[in-house]
Amino acid sequence: MKSGNYRTDCQESVPGYDMKCGPHAPALLWPTCFFRRDMVRVFNITHRHGVALVAVEIFVDGLNYTVELTRKVSLPPDAPRLVVISRQQNSTATELVRLCIRGVQHFTPEPHELWVVDNNSPLENVQWLTDWPELNVALNRTEPAPAEGRDLGHAQADPDGQLLWDSYANAIGLELAVRLVHPASHFFMSMHMDTLPCRAGWLSFLRSKIGDGIAAAGVRMDRTRTPEGVLHVLGYMVDFQLFTKLGLDFLPHLPWLDVGDRVTVALREAGYNVFACDNTLWEPLLAENIPASSPLRQFHVDRSFDDDGNVIFLHLGRGVRKSIGAHRRGTTADEWIRMVSERLLV
Secondary structure (H helix, E strand, O other): OEEOOEEOOOOOOOOOEOOOOOOOOOHHHHHHOOOEOOOEEEEEEEEEOOEEEEEEEEEEOOEEEEEEEEOOOOOOOOOOEEEEEEOOOOHHHHHHHHHHHHHHHHHOOOOOEEEEEEEOOOHHHHHHHHHOOOOEEEEEOOOOOOHHHOOOOOOOOOOOHHHHHHHHHHHHHHHHHHHHOOOOOOEEEEEEOOEEEOOOOHHHHHHHOOEOOEEEEEOOEEOOOOOOOEEOOOEEEEEHHHHHHOOOOOOOEOOOEOOOHHHHHHHHHOOOEEEEOEEOOOOHHHHHHOOOOOOOOOOOOEEEEOOOOOEEEEEOOOHHHHHOOOOOOOOOHHHHHHHHHHHHOO
């Protein structure tokens, strides 16, 4: 039984979770069906244009985060949860996020929940997210700073302050999502806001790699911190039930492990393996296999391939920093926006 876009037929019982939904549940309870009582505190629920807006408080790494939640899509647990972390300081950053959302929705016919978790961007830059159809939005209104950065005082006023701990901020966004998605979800995928799925079937391809001892699949393997390599958090899907069972998290442990790296390390320690796509960042000659007629051949960004040699996923790299002019090497944010909007999403 459904009402609007919210499922009211909770079919799975998960100990420790607030399972208030049911065929006769009050409408105000629908968005809060699956919150962990020990992790998420709901303190206000309002409605806007028929959609529930839920204000929650979530405790992560010693700090309470105030989050405004708009949930428009709730699918069965086997639908992957795709989580994009957003930081929108200006219109360029907003366009990167907008194109990422469009890319997912354009190239992903498979059932999925798409979430955007924004990290304390100016409200005037993020309100558009709550109006986007078929999108779950979590607006974090607390500055994500590690313990050593919480007493600096300037973080809230400095528009670039979050760059001091951008890895940590990314991890906090993902940790908030971990506490908001359905606890019985089978797959959880992290995504940067400057990424773009670019071929239908990409999600099924990654999902097909999980099983038979492989617990995560991603679009890039990095070996800068460990010789065995770790899946880069810009885009990897993990078995969420195993993630939860092993008590994993996305928090960085610098200088040894960056955001999301510990997931790969811990999975291997537990006896599991991971899969990574071939990628032009570490194998630039792969670009020569892209057809000359394709706009992706000379598009100098991070390109990931499926087993048949098709480019399925793109990553600009340093998108947040490029959007505010703090990083100037390589393809620019404006060049990315033009290519994606004029050549790929047409």
